[in-house]
Amino acid sequence: MRRLGLFLGLLAGLCLLAPTSALAWFPHGSAASVGITQTGIGSAQNASGGVPAAVTTTATCPAGSAILVMVTDNLNITASTNTLVDQTGSNTYTQVTSSPSFQTNNSLWGSLWIATNITALPSGDTVTFTTSTFSAIGMAVNCVTGLATSSPQDVGTTWAQSNFASTLSAPATGTLAHANELIVTTGSTATGSSAPVCGGSFATMGSYIPPGGAPTVYWCGLVVSATTSVTGSVSWTTNEGAQIAAFSFHQ
Numbered sequence: 001m002r003r004l005g006l007f008l009g010l011l012a013g014l015c016l017l018a019p020t021s022a023l024a025w026f027p028h029g030s031a032a033s034v035g036i037t038q039t040g041i042g043s044a045q046n047a048s049g050g051v052p053a054a055v056t057t058t059a060t061c062p063a064g065s066a067i068l069v070m071v072t073d074n075l076n077i078t079a080s081t082n083t084l085v086d087q088t089g090s091n092t093y094t095q096v097t098s099s100p101s102f103q104t105n106n107s108l109w110g111s112l113w114i115a116t117n118i119t120a121l122p123s124g125d126t127v128t129f130t131t132s133t134f135s136a137i138g139m140a141v142n143c144v145t146g147l148a149t150s151s152p153q154d155v156g157t158t159w160a161q162s163n164f165a166s167t168l169s170a171p172a173t174g175t176l177a178h179a180n181e182l183i184v185t186t187g188s189t190a191t192g193s194s195a196p197v198c199g200g201s202f203a204t205m206g207s208y209i210p211p212g213g214a215p216t217v218y219w220c221g222l223v224v225s226a227t228t229s230v231t232g233s234v235s236w237t238t239n240e241g242a243q244i245a246a247f248s249f250h251q
Contacts, residue, residue, distance in 0.1 A: 061143035072188035190241035199233035
């Protein structure tokens with residue numbers, strides 16, 4: 001009986017240990033755990049000066065995700081006059097940190113905005129950008145899942161700009177603070193007759209070429225799982241007054 005009691009006690013101890021030991025075998029930092037995805041959910045242009053520009057979403061962005069919005073205009077806009085809202089009334093959009101926070105080139109203005117840990121944004125909702133003076137605003141909206149729900153930005157580079165260049169490279173990100181990050185190179189051109197082509201391993205996250213070709217908005221994206229510095233570029237068939245910057249966002 002004593003031996004049976006010892007055996008049963010040992011068996012009970014192993015059963016208690018088994019779940020904890022099994023959990024320790026789950027991989028961390030694997031490719032599957034990166035889990036960062038992005039989806040373009042709308043783009044538009046408003047060519048009526050002084051009227052808010054709006055994008056109607058074409059897909060739902062789930063709760064807890066982040067929304068990235070690139071805004072560009074053919075006139076220089078004063079940063080303090082800008083607001084970006086959606087119909088939920090619960091999501092707060094702020095300009096993403098870069099140097100400077102917005103860029104002007106050849107009367108072309110651009111900035112990147114983000115809302116984090118969002119209330120679900122349904123398909124058919126409207127994301128609206130309002131400013132005091134503009135000529136033709138282009139907007140593109142992307143839904144990103146898998147980012148940190150608070151302060152996900154790691155890098156915001158200076159803006160590079162060029163007139164009439166067929167290829168324009170963003171400044172290098174430098175060493176990243178986190179291994180798992182989404183690298184975004186984004187910007188706009190004053191004119192563009194063809195879709196921008198992303199360089200290297202970057203994939204096209206979306207682009208918008210409005211009627212008449214101005215202004216064109218573009219996105220290139222790359223999910224990485226290492227802290228190595230990254231450089232992205234974009235090319236055009238036609239370009240007049242282009243700008244580009246690199247941003248990174250971590251889990």
